[in-house]
Amino acid sequence: MDLQLLLDTKKISKHHLSKISGVPNTTILDICSGRSSIEKCNAKTVLLLARALGCTMEDIMSLDSPNEYSRNTGLPIDKSYFECGLPQYLQTSLDNMKKSWKIIDSGKNDLHWDLYWCELNADINSAEVDHIISSEQAWYLREKYLRMERD
Numbered sequence: 001m002d003l004q005l006l007l008d009t010k011k012i013s014k015h016h017l018s019k020i021s022g023v024p025n026t027t028i029l030d031i032c033s034g035r036s037s038i039e040k041c042n043a044k045t046v047l048l049l050a051r052a053l054g055c056t057m058e059d060i061m062s063l064d065s066p067n068e069y070s071r072n073t074g075l076p077i078d079k080s081y082f083e084c085g086l087p088q089y090l091q092t093s094l095d096n097m098k099k100s101w102k103i104i105d106s107g108k109n110d111l112h113w114d115l116y117w118c119e120l121n122a123d124i125n126s127a128e129v130d131h132i133i134s135s136e137q138a139w140y141l142r143e144k145y146l147r148m149e150r151d
Contacts, residue, residue: 003063004032004084006053014085021052033081038063082133082140090127090141093120097145121146 001009007017014032018025023045030036038046038060050057086094096116103110121142128138142148 001063002032003028003038003049004081006063007032008084010053012053017049017052021048023048023052032084079140082137087127087132090120090123090133093123094141094145096120101145117146 004014007014014028015025017023018028021028027036027041027045031038031041041049043057046057046060050060053060083094093116096112097120100110100113100116104113124133124138124141124146127133128135133141139150143150
C-alpha cells in the first residue's frame with residue numbers, strides 16, 4: 001500500500017491531510033506522485049503524517065512508494081497513479097468499461113460495450129478540457145481502457 005491508497009481508503013484528500021498534519025501540501029503531492037519517497041522524509045514529517053492518519057511511524061515508513069523510475073524521464077514506470085483521485089463521473093464510466101471489457105474478453109457479447117466506450121471517451125475528453133485531468137493522464141486512460149493508440 002502507498003500513501004495515496006491509504007488516503008483513498010480513509011477518504012482523506014491530500015489537501016486535507018496537509019491541513020490536519022501540518023505537512024506542506026507539496027510534500028504530500030510529491031510522495032503520492034512518486035517524485036519523492038517517504039524514506040527520504042525527516043522523522044518530524046513521518047511523525048506528523050502518522051498522527052494525522054492515526055497510525056504509527058512504522059506504519060508510515062512501511063508504505064510502499066513507486067520505486068521503479070524511468071531513467072529518461074525520472075517518472076515512475078508504473079503509471080497506475082493516474083487512476084487515483086478521479087472525479088466520480090469518470091470513475092463510474094471507468095468501472096462500467098472495465099466490466100464490459102471483462103465480458104468481451106471472455107468471448108461473450110456485451111450489448112452495452114459501445115455505449116460504455118462512448119461514455120468513457122466523452123468523460124475523459126470533458127475532464128481533460130476542463131483541466132480536471134492532464135493530457136498525459138487522459139492518454140493513459142484512453143490507452144488502457146479504450147484501447148486506443150497514440151499516433
